[in-house]
Amino acid sequence: MNTTNNKQLMQFIFQELSEGNDEPFLDAMADDMQWTWMGSGPWSRTFKGKQSVLDELWASVRTTLKPPYRTVANQFIADGDYVVVEAIGQNTTPDGKIYNNKYCWVCRLSAGKLHELREYMDTQLVTETFQGNG
Template sequence: MTRWVNFAWRVQALALSLIFFTNNVWASENTQHANATLVRQAFTHWQQGKGTVFDLLAPNAKWTVAGTSPVSGVYNSKAELAQVVRPITARLATPIVPTVQSIVAQNDVVVVLWNGTATALDHKPYNNTYLWHMTFKNGQIIEVTAFLDTYVLNDLMRRVKPPQ
């Protein structure tokens, strides 16, 4: 009888483990799908002039701009990041329009590869390629590492003087 009780406990433990594992996988897949959908919608709204991906940022989001551009560095809030973006947009005659190449999601991370196009104040095109690695928590972006062609950004910053 002890052997059967032992066997029954093992089967029950195995069944509970499978249920727990399956629920965690489903929750993870659901979260990554929801986060990818938020990013896709934000880029669509940005293309339509109805907002940007920055609308998804938590107030205290950490944003790292990789590379050696004038804006490369670590910014510890949405407000700090806005101060850095302002000198870039001040040099543009038109807003940056994004075109998404791909979106990949895994757990709480969404990675998006995208191209941005705009016209600078000197009427020359500004075309850059970006890769953003974004970490989500509760539907908001809490951390980003942004990669871009820093040569293109440096050229814009040196070439175009913002209006006074």
Template sequence: MKTIKHSAMKIGATIALILLNPLSHAKDQHDSKPHEAANEAIIRQAFENWQQGRGNFFDLLSEDAKWTIVGSSPISGTYRSRQELIEHSVIPINDRLSSSITPHVRHIIAEGSIVVVFWDGSATTLDGNRYDNNYAWHMIMEDGEIKEVTAFLDTWQLTKLLE
């Protein structure tokens, strides 16, 4: 009985060491660094292009991307494709602006397949007023495309724009 207990303790200790081995964790983190850097570079370049009026950020979305706009604005909810997002969110917003939203990135954080961008956007509305908002986009990337986004923003400002 004592031998069985001793063997079970040894096995348990070995499993714990394998699971908690800092070298294994460090290897996983090291392996994801190039992936993180690539994802961050893709997103950073897309925002720079957007800011300079080149390209379309939404081209990075996969066809079946899932995009969730949090809050209670008229366009808050989850969209199940790039086309659905563009038709029901991007176009209605752009239709109320006389200039495109210009992004000003504050910070980008990448970890594995996740990229988070904190940014400010500004534009001029059709009636000549300013539209200013703050955004945090939590994006999940796969093979250089955005597969999923959760967009946090001031939905009160968005609601005022869409009224």
């Protein structure tokens, strides 16, 4: 896929995420998907493999956020295999706390699949919202 196709795929994924549909996003993940929460603090880590992303990260999203999980993109920058997405969450925890984190996702795609995602976010907001339950 070329730059335009990669950007269009991520735009489609985020259109669906903005409506609370995470299936296209999950379907686009390659088996060797690697998702890294960037930084050096207690929230920084890497989920290696699609199964790890689903079992550890996404299962947690589904229990710590009230459905539907929504993220709305406001900027896409694409160059070759990479698409950078600036987005904001529109979420609430089950106990009613607003959780609208701001994200920058650096995504690497190949052959129509998402292989790598480096996520930059407000980790202080994560700590304040989830009180260190990471």
